[in-house]
Amino acid sequence: MQLSYYPGCTLKTDAKNFEKSALAVLKHLGVSVDELEDWYCCGVCFSQTRDNLMQQIAPVRTLVKAKESGNRQLLALCTMCYNTLKRSIEFIKDDAEKLETIHQFMDLETTQFYGNEVDVVDILTLIKQIGLEKLKKSIVKTDAGLKIASYYGCMLLRPKEIAIDSPDDPVIMEEILASAGCENVYFPFRTECCGSYQIVNEPEIVKDRTRKIVGSAVKNGADLMVMLCPLCYFNLDEIQQDIQKEDKSFQTIPVLYITQLLALLMGLKPDIHDFSLHSIDPRPVLKMKGLL
Amino acid sequence: MKKIGVFVCHCGINIASTVDIPKLVEDLKNYPGVAYIQDYKYMCSEPGQTLVKEKIKSEKLDAVVVAACSPTLHENTFRMAVQTVDMNPYNCEIANIREQCSWVHKNITEATEKAKRIIKSVVEKALLDEDLEPVKVPVTRKALVLGGGIAGIQSALSIANSGYDVILVERQSSIGGRMAQLSETFPTLDCSQCILTPKMVDAGQHENIRLMTYSELADISGFVGNFKVKIKQKAKYVDWDKCTGCGLCIEKCPKKVPSEFDQGLGKRKAVYTPFPQAVPNKPVIDCENCTYFITGKCRLCEKVCPFDAINFDETESFIEEEVGAIVVATGYDVYPVLNMSEYGGGKIPDVIDGLTFERILSASGPSGGEVRRPSDGKIPKEIVFIKCVGSRDPENHYPYCSKICCMYTTKHAMLYKHRVHDGQPYIFYMDVRAGGKGYEEFYQRAQEDDKVVFLRGKVSKVYQDDDKVVVCGIDTLSGSNVEIRADMVVLAMAIRPSKGIEELAQLLKISIDQNGFLTEAHPKLRPVESLSAGIYLAGCAQAPKDIPDTVAQATATAAMVLNLFSREYLLHEPIITGVDEELCSGCGLCIAVCPYDARKTNREKGVVEVNEILCEACGACAAACPSGAAQQRNFTDTQLSNMVKAILAE
Numbered sequence: 001m002q003l004s005y006y007p008g009c010t011l012k013t014d015a016k017n018f019e020k021s022a023l024a025v026l027k028h029l030g031v032s033v034d035e036l037e038d039w040y041c042c043g044v045c046f047s048q049t050r051d052n053l054m055q056q057i058a059p060v061r062t063l064v065k066a067k068e069s070g071n072r073q074l075l076a077l078c079t080m081c082y083n084t085l086k087r088s089i090e091f092i093k094d095d096a097e098k099l100e101t102i103h104q105f106m107d108l109e110t111t112q113f114y115g116n117e118v119d120v121v122d123i124l125t126l127i128k129q130i131g132l133e134k135l136k137k138s139i140v141k142t143d144a145g146l147k148i149a150s151y152y153g154c155m156l157l158r159p160k161e162i163a164i165d166s167p168d169d170p171v172i173m174e175e176i177l178a179s180a181g182c183e184n185v186y187f188p189f190r191t192e193c194c195g196s197y198q199i200v201n202e203p204e205i206v207k208d209r210t211r212k213i214v215g216s217a218v219k220n221g222a223d224l225m226v227m228l229c230p231l232c233y234f235n236l237d238e239i240q241q242d243i244q245k246e247d248k249s250f251q252t253i254p255v256l257y258i259t260q261l262l263a264l265l266m267g268l269k270p271d272i273h274d275f276s277l278h279s280i281d282p283r284p285v286l287k288m289k290g291l292l
Numbered sequence: 293m294k295k296i297g298v299f300v301c302h303c304g305i306n307i308a309s310t311v312d313i314p315k316l317v318e319d320l321k322n323y324p325g326v327a328y329i330q331d332y333k334y335m336c337s338e339p340g341q342t343l344v345k346e347k348i349k350s351e352k353l354d355a356v357v358v359a360a361c362s363p364t365l366h367e368n369t370f371r372m373a374v375q376t377v378d379m380n381p382y383n384c385e386i387a388n389i390r391e392q393c394s395w396v397h398k399n400i401t402e403a404t405e406k407a408k409r410i411i412k413s414v415v416e417k418a419l420l421d422e423d424l425e426p427v428k429v430p431v432t433r434k435a436l437v438l439g440g441g442i443a444g445i446q447s448a449l450s451i452a453n454s455g456y457d458v459i460l461v462e463r464q465s466s467i468g469g470r471m472a473q474l475s476e477t478f479p480t481l482d483c484s485q486c487i488l489t490p491k492m493v494d495a496g497q498h499e500n501i502r503l504m505t506y507s508e509l510a511d512i513s514g515f516v517g518n519f520k521v522k523i524k525q526k527a528k529y530v531d532w533d534k535c536t537g538c539g540l541c542i543e544k545c546p547k548k549v550p551s552e553f554d555q556g557l558g559k560r561k562a563v564y565t566p567f568p569q570a571v572p573n574k575p576v577i578d579c580e581n582c583t584y585f586i587t588g589k590c591r592l593c594e595k596v597c598p599f600d601a602i603n604f605d606e607t608e609s610f611i612e613e614e615v616g617a618i619v620v621a622t623g624y625d626v627y628p629v630l631n632m633s634e635y636g637g638g639k640i641p642d643v644i645d646g647l648t649f650e651r652i653l654s655a656s657g658p659s660g661g662e663v664r665r666p667s668d669g670k671i672p673k674e675i676v677f678i679k680c681v682g683s684r685d686p687e688n689h690y691p692y693c694s695k696i697c698c699m700y701t702t703k704h705a706m707l708y709k710h711r712v713h714d715g716q717p718y719i720f721y722m723d724v725r726a727g728g729k730g731y732e733e734f735y736q737r738a739q740e741d742d743k744v745v746f747l748r749g750k751v752s753k754v755y756q757d758d759d760k761v762v763v764c765g766i767d768t769l770s771g772s773n774v775e776i777r778a779d780m781v782v783l784a785m786a787i788r789p790s791k792g793i794e795e796l797a798q799l800l801k802i803s804i805d806q807n808g809f810l811t812e813a814h815p816k817l818r819p820v821e822s823l824s825a826g827i828y829l830a831g832c833a834q835a836p837k838d839i840p841d842t843v844a845q846a847t848a849t850a851a852m853v854l855n856l857f858s859r860e861y862l863l864h865e866p867i868i869t870g871v872d873e874e875l876c877s878g879c880g881l882c883i884a885v886c887p888y889d890a891r892k893t894n895r896e897k898g899v900v901e902v903n904e905i906l907c908e909a910c911g912a913c914a915a916a917c918p919s920g921a922a923q924q925r926n927f928t929d930t931q932l933s934n935m936v937k938a939i940l941a942e
Contacts, residue, residue: 160687169633188755188762219757 001130003073003121004066005033008042008081015078015230015257020272022077022123022259028138028266029130033075036065042081045155047088053098059088060102064109066118073121079155079229085120086162122156123228123259124172125164132179140267142181144289148261149185149222149253150174151213153232154193167191173226173258180265185222189213194235203239210239211250218251223285226258233257238279254282264291294354295327296418297347298411301335301360303390308333310394312404319408325419327351336366341373348377355383355418359411361390380423382866382926387414409939416934421926424866427904431517432616433857436461438509438796441469442488442839443621443831443846445495450850452500456857459613460495461523462505466570467492469623470832473553475653475661477839478703479734485656489569496571506576510610512799515906516826517616517862525609529577530563534601537565537573541593541602549581551658555648557666558658563593567656577602617826617853620800620810621846622793624832627682627786631689635678635754635783641667642761643754645785646700653707663711665780668759672779675708676763677701677719678751682786684722690786692807695836697784698725702735704782705744718745718776720765728840747774754781787836802827810834820848828852867925868907869914873899875921882913882922 011019026033043058063085066074076082092098093115103112127135150173157167165172170191174184192213195206213236217225227233237255244250260273270292275283286292300317302308313331321329328351332340335358344356356379358370363386371381389407397403433456437448440462448460460467472492474484495501504523511522530541545561553566560566562582563575583590584604594602626647629637636643642665644652655661665672679697682689698721705717724746726735738744751765760777767774789808797804802822803811810829813821820828828849831842856862871891876899883891883900890906891913893899900922913922920929 166633188753188757192753 001031002071003031003033003075003126004069004071005035005075005077006039006042006062006066006081006085007035008039008076008078010078010080010230014234014277017260017273017277018077018228018230018233018257021257021263021268024268024272025259025262025266026123026126028263028268029127029134031126031130034069034071036062036069036074038065042076042078042084043088045080045084047084048091053092053101054105056088056091056102057105059085060092060113061106061109063088063118063120064106064111064113067113068111072117073119073126075121075123075126077123077228079122079153080231082120082122083155083162087159089115089118089120090161122164124156124176127176128172132175135176135262136179136181139180139265141265141291144181144265144291146182146261146289146291147185147221147223148177148182149187149217149220149225150177150190150258151217151225151227151232151236152191153227153229154191154196155229157191176258177226177261180262182261182265185217185220187213187216187220187222189216194229194232196231196235199235199239203242206235206239207243210236211243214240214253215251218253222253223289224261224282225253225255226261227255228258241279252280254278254280254285256282293325294419295352296325296355296357296415297328297330297344297351297353298326298357298359298415299335299340299344299347300329300331300389300411301340301358302331302333303361303394304333307360307390307394307407310397310400310403311389311407312400316404316407316411320411323412323415325415327353335360336369341370344370345373345377348374348379353379355379355385355421357385357387357411357414357418359387359389359407359414362386362388362392382424383418383421385414385418385421387411409941412938412941413935416938417926417931420928420931420934424925426863426866427868428861429515429517429864429905431857431859431862432519432614433457434459434613434615435617435619435853435857436509436519436521436613436615437619437621439469439621439623439831439833440464440467440495440503440505441621441623441831442471442491443623443833443842444469444619445488445491446843446846447619447621447828447830447849447853448495448501449491449498450847451853452495452498454850454854454857455500456854457500457502458498459502459504459523459615461507461509462503463508464566465506465528465574465576466566466572467495467503467505468567468569468571470647471839472567472569473555473647473654474650475655475657476703476707478699479728479730481703481707483655485569485654489571492569492571503572504611505572509796509799512618514614515903516824517856518905519615519618519826521613521615521618523611523613525611527579527606527608529579529582529602529604529606530575531601531603531606532572532574534599535574535597536599536601537575538598539575540596540598542575544592544596546590546592547581547583549578554651554658555645557648557651569656577604617828617856618800619828619830619846619849619853620796620802620822620833621830621849622796622833623790624787624836625790627689627788629783629785632681632783632785635681635751635781636756636761637783640754640756640761640781641665642672642756642780643783644780645783646697646704647785649704649782650700653704653711661711663708663715670759670779671712672715673712674716674718674776674778675705675780675782676751676761676776676778677705677717677782677784678754678763679719679721679784681783683784690788690807692786692836693725694784694787695725696787696838698723699728699731699734699838701782701784702726702738702744706738706742709742709744716743716745718747718763718778720747720749720751720763722748722750728838749774787832789833793833800824800827802829820845820852826856864905865909866904867909867927868902868904869909869911869922869924871900871902872921872923873897875919876900877919877921879918881916881918885912885916887912 047055195209198205510524547562548559550556551560579585651657683694749766749768830846
């Protein structure tokens with residue numbers, strides 16, 4: 001299986017753990033990805049907030065690069081990038097007028113893009129494509145007995161046109177983790193919004209959300225919380241520390257990217273993780289469960 | 293040649309402003325066959341009709357062409373008028389020069405030319421029109437009512453009370469339907485069973501009603517006034533002729549299963565009546581759950597029955613009957629809560645649908661009318677009711693309003709408050725639709741007297757937290773998020789036509805709409821008729837509706853049935869497609885294309901025969917016939933060809 005890979009900016013900076021672990025897991029499962037030679041910022045979800053074609057230029061240029069790479073599938077690890085790229089396609093495909101206008105504003109690109117030549121794929125769907133049986137066979141730490149709370153956030157599930165699973169009752173993370181031998185912890189806030197960019201202007205909103213989401217995961221007995229979105233990760237990991245400073249009784253929970261957990265369960269070398277990037281240190285739990 | 297009178301209507305200025313009528317009259321007066329031509333401002337008015345009638349007599353006209361509006365509007369008017377002066381109505385034709393000419397054109401010269409050609413073509417048709425007499429059909433004065441809920445019972449009783457026989461078919465072992473499950477009814481809070489059971493008993497004992505429960509329609513043929521139906525009686529394994537309904541078998545039966553009547557809250561036995569007031573009050577054995585049918589051992593009921601009524605060898609049987617009219621009243625099902633994962637439907641035991649809450653409230657329900665929640669039997673101190681669940685949600689569920697939920701949810705909150713005085717009911721709503729006699733007052737009472745808290749907004753999430761069911765929603769009137777730690781949640785689920793409606797509609801050859809409800813002939817003017825003559829619709833099978841509306845509609849179906857039965861003969865439009873036996877080779881092409889099963893081969897004669905009553909004159913056979921043997925009356929090939937020639941002539 002050969003596919004292109006679009007990292008996006010966070011994966012090269014704050015979310016290095018995600019990139020390294022995800023690529024290692026995919027390699028272990030026999031999938032190699034080609035990072036696009038030249039890529040741009042996806043435009044972030046801001047590009048989707050207004051019905052403005054010009055704001056689609058950034059994601060469309062990336063999609064043109066993906067088409068030029070010759071691979072049908074384009075992997076976007078960051079969920080925000082996934083959301084943006086996929087919605088850009090939804091926005092312009094089958095609309096000759098929009099396609100023509102947008103091409104007029106792209107001087108460097110010579111390749112014609114119609115919107116249906118590139119499939120943007122997230123890593124959960126990709127792992128399911130590779131096969132849960134194959135994943136199961138690749139797991140070496142089968143007796144870790146981990147109780148995992150899977151947190152989805154919203155970028156993979158909304159709007160429904162680009163959702164990878166049911167927006168209200170998704171199961172894909174639980175399916176993958178069950179195949180990897182983990183016990184899934186159901187907690188009602190797994191699809192709740194983390195507060196997203198409100199962290200910049202209204203951090204109290206994010207604190208409130210984090211308190212709810214983390215509190216619910218802890219209450220339901222999870223050892224770890226896993227997720228995919230770097231922004232959710234930031235809000236749910238770093239903000240826990242802030243909450244604890246204010247409220248000593250607040251119980252924290254370590255947060256990992258789902259691929260970090262899979263890499264550990266596969267027994268891949270732990271040096272792909274930089275645990276200093278975590279605010280809530282996961283090492284004590286991981287050691288206790290024999291994963292380190 | 294026939295003498296034809298042409299009457300040109302101005303329709304005020306509707307026609308006259310675009311069609312040059314004096315020129316039209318002048319140009320047409322010498323057209324072959326036109327013996328008389330006259331224009332008038334409003335031909336459909338009383339003086340206009342009188343003009344037509346007088347001229348038929350004075351000019352000794354054989355046929356009339358009225359050049360006016362669409363025939364759907366006034367063809368009948370003019371045909372009735374010419375009949376009064378002894379002209380056969382089928383010699384009166386309409387030339388549509390309004391909808392098909394003046395309304396859609398601007399240029400007077402061109403519109404006048406077009407009007408002329410339209411009239412000429414109709415004159416050509418009228419020249420060859422024959423006198424026709426309506427086909428007479430006898431009527432079987434017996435009705436079949438499908439569905440034994442309140443709609444079916446009401447319809448059956450109304451027909452039977454007028455002296456006609458009715459067969460009332462019900463799928464369950466007892467009649468009563470959904471209404472029998474309800475607790476008390478809005479807006480008067482009278483007990484549902486108390487007002488329903490007397491009607492059930494009436495239906496069960498009525499000398500003109502043949503009750504066929506645990507039965508289904510298996511097959512049907514025929515047409516209005518003359519249906520032949522085949523009804524399947526499912527195997528009951530209890531001989532109801534011997535059974536006295538003593539209930540000993542039910543008492544001794546060792547197998548318990550969740551009761552459908554109690555929405556799974558209570559238990560019933562494998563040999564059972566759905567509820568104690570069942571009509572007929574005789575049990576059936578549910579072979580899917582009966583220990584004997586599963587393991588081959590038990591037969592305890594057989595041993596204890598004092599009347600030898602248990603018969604494990606009973607098989608399903610079929611009864612054939614002839615009926616003249618059919619009422620379809622098959623009711624509704626509740627959209628399962630399982631479809632609402634965001635509200636915890638199917639996962640949280642204390643999230644239930646409204647019908648289940650009816651059983652909790654019902655004095656004959658599993659908790660004897662005490663409000664206790666399903667999970668642990670505790671009396672809930674706070675209940676959240678959510679309306680429009682699955683309804684009015686075109687993106688994910690059903691687009692329509694289920695109509696009954698606003699009122700029954702208000703009633704639920706009220707009844708709950710009456711039973712649990714220190715309890716607090718909350719209702720999340722999109723709108724409160726309290727249209728109906730006494731409904732708005734009822735809603736006001738719930739707010740003012742019973743202190744029901746109405747929150748206008750949607751619920752985003754329902755989850756279990758310890759023994760509470762937490763409801764997160766928004767109150768759009770105060771613009772704030774609301775979180776209620778309730779003990780129980782009741783979802784006003786959408787209602788949809790009962791299971792099997794598609795198959796039944798196919799069998800009856802009636803149509804269903806995009807949401808699966810049966811389609812009425814006209815949404816305003818023919819609300820209880822289906823598009824198939826002789827088949828009528830009542831209750832929630834046609835659209836969501838409450839008990840008063842259902843009873844009104846059911847009574848109306850009876851009026852339609854009685855109207856049909858009041859006639860000695862039914863008259864059928866004589867414009868049908870006949871067969872010229874001289875020309876017919878019996879190839880059968882027309883039989884294959886006929887959508888009404890009106891044509892069949894007469895093997896002795898080797899030709900095709902037409903059932904004049906079934907034929908709807910669609911003309912498919914006439915088009916398919918290779919020899920020209922199939923000719924539609926007054927639309928013969930010659931007539932149509934003459935009409936085309938008149939339109940295309942230079």
